[in-house]
Amino acid sequence: MKRVVIIGGGFAGAYIARHLEKDFDVTLIDTKDYFEFTPGILRTIVHTKHMRKIQVLHRHYLHQAKFVHGEVKEFNKNKVFVGKKKIPYDYLFVCSGSRYNIPIKEKNIVLPNRADTLKKAHSEILDARNVLIVGGGFVGVELAAEIVDFFPDKELILVQARNVLLEKCSQKAQKYAENYLKKRNVEIIYNERMDKQDGNLFFTHTGRKIHAELCFLCTGIVPNTEFFHKHFSSVLNEKKQVMVEHTLQMKGYKNIFVVGDLNDLAEEKTAQSAEKQAYVAIQNIFALENKEKLISYHTFPKVMVISLGRFYGIITYKNFTFTGILPALLKWFIEWKTMIYYR
Ligand SMILES: Cc1cc2nc3c(=O)[nH]c(=O)nc-3n(C[C@H](O)[C@H](O)[C@H](O)COP(=O)(O)OP(=O)(O)OC[C@H]3O[C@@H](n4cnc5c(N)ncnc54)[C@H](O)[C@@H]3O)c2cc1C
Structure with a gap:
């Protein structure tokens, strides 16, 4: 062979x-010694028990292949x-x-260590009065939504370098995400980039000073x-x-x-x-x-499912945008279907 x-x-x-x-x-x-459903990671930061649902050891689903950690x-x-x-x-x-950026996705770890990292992020959120999120792409937006959904009393500030959230999505999706966060008292600062940090003080490139006990970098x-x-x-x-x-x-x-x-x-x-x-x-x-002709991969627009906490979400495909509870359910279904495949 x-x-x-x-x-x-x-x-x-x-x-x-x-x-x-x-x-x-x-x-x-x-x-890592396991497969992980990365789109579910943000939920694990606010709800640590979710971790069990999104990870499966490689040796569980591989029957003949060798695994080297x-x-x-x-x-x-x-x-x-x-x-x-x-x-x-x-x-x-x-x-x-x-x-x-840690703790969103990392390497060099085995399952128990991973649990420790996420638990640490979870307890840091519990302890922090105010949280800063840098980046208003889909990771920053989803994380902000998870935090305000699970911890509505936290003060949350989101700094976004562009003039909209979810810049690659339709206007309807951008507005929906903005409204969702603003209604839950998230302060959104547009057109500013994070420049430097001094302890709990964070400075944007315009010199704006933000005090935050915890910061998540969700950029790049x-x-x-x-x-x-x-x-x-x-x-x-x-x-x-x-x-x-x-x-x-x-x-x-x-x-x-x-x-x-x-x-x-x-x-x-x-x-x-x-x-x-x-x-x-x-x-x-x-x-x-088999000495046959190789096929080509063609890039094409794909459906994006963005969750906003447990009960809201956005589906976008080209210019089509659908919002509400169905996208949230679809995201849950995709996670379930993927993990069933590996279990
Ligand atoms: C928070 C978050 C939310 C997301 N949400 C969505 C979503 O809703 N929908 C969607 O479609 N996509 C989403 N994505 C993107 C999606 O997770 C990635 O596009 C996808 O994981 C890419 O798959 P991959 O196999 O290329 O790489 P990865 O999933 O990154 O896997 C790479 C693997 O290689 C290992 N590795 C790295 N370096 C080495 C090395 N030197 N030696 C050995 N092993 C190594 C890593 O540990 C890892 O296990 C999200 C990503 C993040 C971070």
Whole structure:
């Protein structure tokens, strides 16, 4: 059997491992020992019991594939290096995704440590009188909504560098999110960027001083591509994303696929896109094996489901926007369906 190595067990890597383990000798390497439904993480910060619902150990859903718990530090044309191990491959899938600021998404942890981190964030919210959220994209907005839903007495300030929230969504969605937060006494400061911090004081670029006992940074995702630097820095673009062909093969390499948040495809980095790309990459490894024509991945607009606390939400698709309780239920359903698939 040909050897397939997969780096990263998120939405793309876990999906690929499950689909290839019968036909290939698969090794999944991940810094976490579990798959996590990232869109549900924000709920766990305000409601720690939710964590059990969104995590599942890799060894639970993998039946034939090997799992290696560790961080890949480098790879070359035929081997992956993790700790003292050198793992040879015929095909490599790099699915190491992206990271956010702690505690939103992190690596280098196992389940109990993860629980500690989230519990710490939870108890910090309990203790804090006022909370500052930096960033008014969908993560900042969803987190603000979770906090005001579970802790209506907290003073909450949201600083957004743009003149609207959810800048990639329709006006209707932007207004709905703004109204939801304002009705719950969230102070929204537009057109200001966070500049520096001195203890509990935070300064925006205009010199505005904000006092907050707790701050969450919800800005900018960073691709996890540090391990490309030694041998493959030439395939990284200026954003440190990996350049790929439309077949999802790494530029210049037939047997290396790069799938999910870390590649340079110009589309919203979402779990849905990671899974759709994973599907194409799976078709293409079989095409290579059978000496058939490879298929292309096409970026296209996707449905976005944004939750606002437990009972409200927004669905957007192109110019269509739907708000209210149904989107909140849909988000819950997607989480349930994804986790059933891995359990
Ligand atoms: C708070 C939040 C809310 C979100 N909400 C939504 C949503 O509602 N809908 C939606 O579609 N998308 C949402 N997203 C985006 C979605 O989570 C990502 O697009 C998706 O996780 C990308 O999948 P991936 O497989 O590319 O990478 P990831 O899910 O990031 O997985 C990468 C994996 O690789 C591992 N890894 C990293 N570096 C290494 C290394 N060197 N060695 C070994 N392993 C490594 C990581 O630990 C991780 O397990 C949200 C993201 C966040 C942070």
